Amino acid sequence: MKLSAIHSAILLSLIPTTSVLAAGLDRSGQSISAFLQPGNYVEAGISVLDPEIKGKDNAGHKVSDMAEDYYFPSAAIKIQATDKISVGLIYDQPYGADSQYSTDAGAFGDGKQGTGVEVKTNNITALIGYQPTENWNVYAGPVFQTVEAKVSLRGAAYGGPAAVGGYDIALKEEDAYGWLAGFAYQIPAIALKAAVTYRSEIKHEVETFETFGLGKLVFPSSTTEITTPQSVNLDLQSGIAQNTLAFANIRWVHWSQFAVTPNILKAKSKNNLIDYSDDQWSASVGLGHKFNAKWSGTAAVGYDSGAGNPVTTLGPTEGYWSIGLGGQYSPAENYFIQAGVKYFWLGDAQAQTGGRVAGSFEDNTAFGYGMKIGYRF
Template sequence: MKLSRLSTAILFTALPASSIFAAGLDRSGQSIAAFLQPDNYAEASFTVLDPTVEGSSHLDKKSLSDMGDDYYFPTAAVKVQATDKISLGLLYDQPFGADATYGIDTGTFDNSQEGTKVKVRTNNLTALIGYQPTENWNIYAGPVWQTVKADISLRGNAYGGPAPTGLSGYNIKVDQEDAYGWAAGFAYQIPEIALKAAVTYRSEIKHKAKATETMTTPIGTLQLLTSDLDAITPQSVNIDLQTGIAVNTLVFANLRWVHWDQFVVSPKFLATKGQDLINYSDDQYSVTAGLSRKFNDQWAGTAAIGWDSGAGNPVTTLGPTEGYWSIGLGGQYSPAANYFIQAGIKYFWLGDAEAQTGGDVKASFADNYALGYGMKIGYRF
């Protein structure tokens, strides 16, 4: 039951919109699948998420309009088989992030002029070197370069109203800073039956970034503090599995663990008020499983289902969802043997959540959903 190279490549390249609405700030899923492709390989992808996240205020029992902003992110990778036993890879993604803007509706998360807003961005560059002692084994490791920046504004009665008694009007801007970590793992494969298993560990990365905290009031914007902000992006483990079950057909699964438990970001001014900016209480677990089928030399398809545990409930007001269930479809078209184009779509049923700030639940969010779209181009050289 030996599968062709196109078939064995389906799993680790199909359904590009596979991990785009996960727990906490998790976004890309941090896949190293491109590095496990045979021979020399390069890819680039572009993914868009369109969430709808609505709720109701506990302060006045009124409805809250959609606060989930659309967002997009790219990924790219190149892998070179330098020798029969040595491979090199460079992978770019945006592993963590957040995009949200509350509407001007109840006063819970707005001040009648603007709503609470959050934008968090990360960039990740992973360099890997792999050693293949035999055809079946691949042992790899390498450094990870990462940047984080954020721009967050708190508005509304949920934060105690305006200064001096409350935090409505509070802003924090975190400048982009570099930090470093590492990744390592191993893979085992039996090409004759399209079997492949990989375990990849990524270390936590400690950031010390410059944070500027200000307060917007009717008389202007007041400078509060400029200080170093300590933040740690979490360690994680990915397990990728696949095997052929018939000619040109394979099943696959991805399991992911992210150490969000006790993840806290607490800028200095907020800390003096007994507040955290972000606080997660549970680790994240997620599973994606599905089936890929090669129809002919040019066309292949994938179907997958997914589950994500979330990172604890109640959750921060800056991302009020608790895990998800999902279903997705992807297609691959190969005009020639050495390159392909893929597209995927995924629907997410987002978990209900209670949004809290200052230790008190201020709103409930239920019956929400998201749509993800993705496109990828891969090339073998």
């Protein structure tokens, strides 16, 4: 059952929306699947998440949808420089957050403004791989990463303006470096492929601006340490029947030691701005099938453990279950277009601030969408 390169491209990615919603601040899932494609290859894609996260505060008042829609692009190029050496670049946005509570006066708003958060990251990963035989690929490379964020806390859950309910923080964009390393094993005749990839933590020293009392108390800029977590990805696939592949992805992220602790906020409230209590474990398993020369499809189910409960009020869900469907159209053997959709059942969670539960968020859902174009040359 020898599968051609276009057959194996069914699993280039499950669907572009595989990891648009995950524990902690995890977004992209940090896949390197493009680098493991045969020959020379380039791709570009975009993923969109449309969540709906509602709940109740401790007084029983309804909290309207606080989750903002967001999208993020990705791109990659891989060059097979020689029979044994390959090089590549991968761009993604691995971590992020985007939420905005209602301005209504209550636990998370003061009548004029609502609690909100925006976190953005960018990653560029450079890879070099060595293939001593057809079966093995050992790879490593540096990672360039930028981080920036802004957060506003409003409402009674944070003690109002007299405490931290009028707190704002801006973390200026800053860059730092990390690294990754891994290996892959494959048997092309049966479309068998297994890859293990480790990514290091990356430490940032971010210039920080903090204000209290709705801007009445302004502090000089300081420095906040933010360490994005180390992670391990395990990717598996194998042909199981003619034109049919089974696949799985398992991911671990070390969120249990993650914390953002601005100096002035810590001194005034004795609390972190964001932290998590557990590591994230996630998995996705499914099937890909090639229907004819131009069309193929995938179906998969996914699970994410979350990063602990109670959780931060800035992201009040704990993990998820999901189901996804994707399709791929290949007008010619050297290029294709992918699209997919995924539905998420979000885990119930209690949202806390200052070590106290401020509300409960239950029975929430999300839709993910994605599209990707790939080209072999």
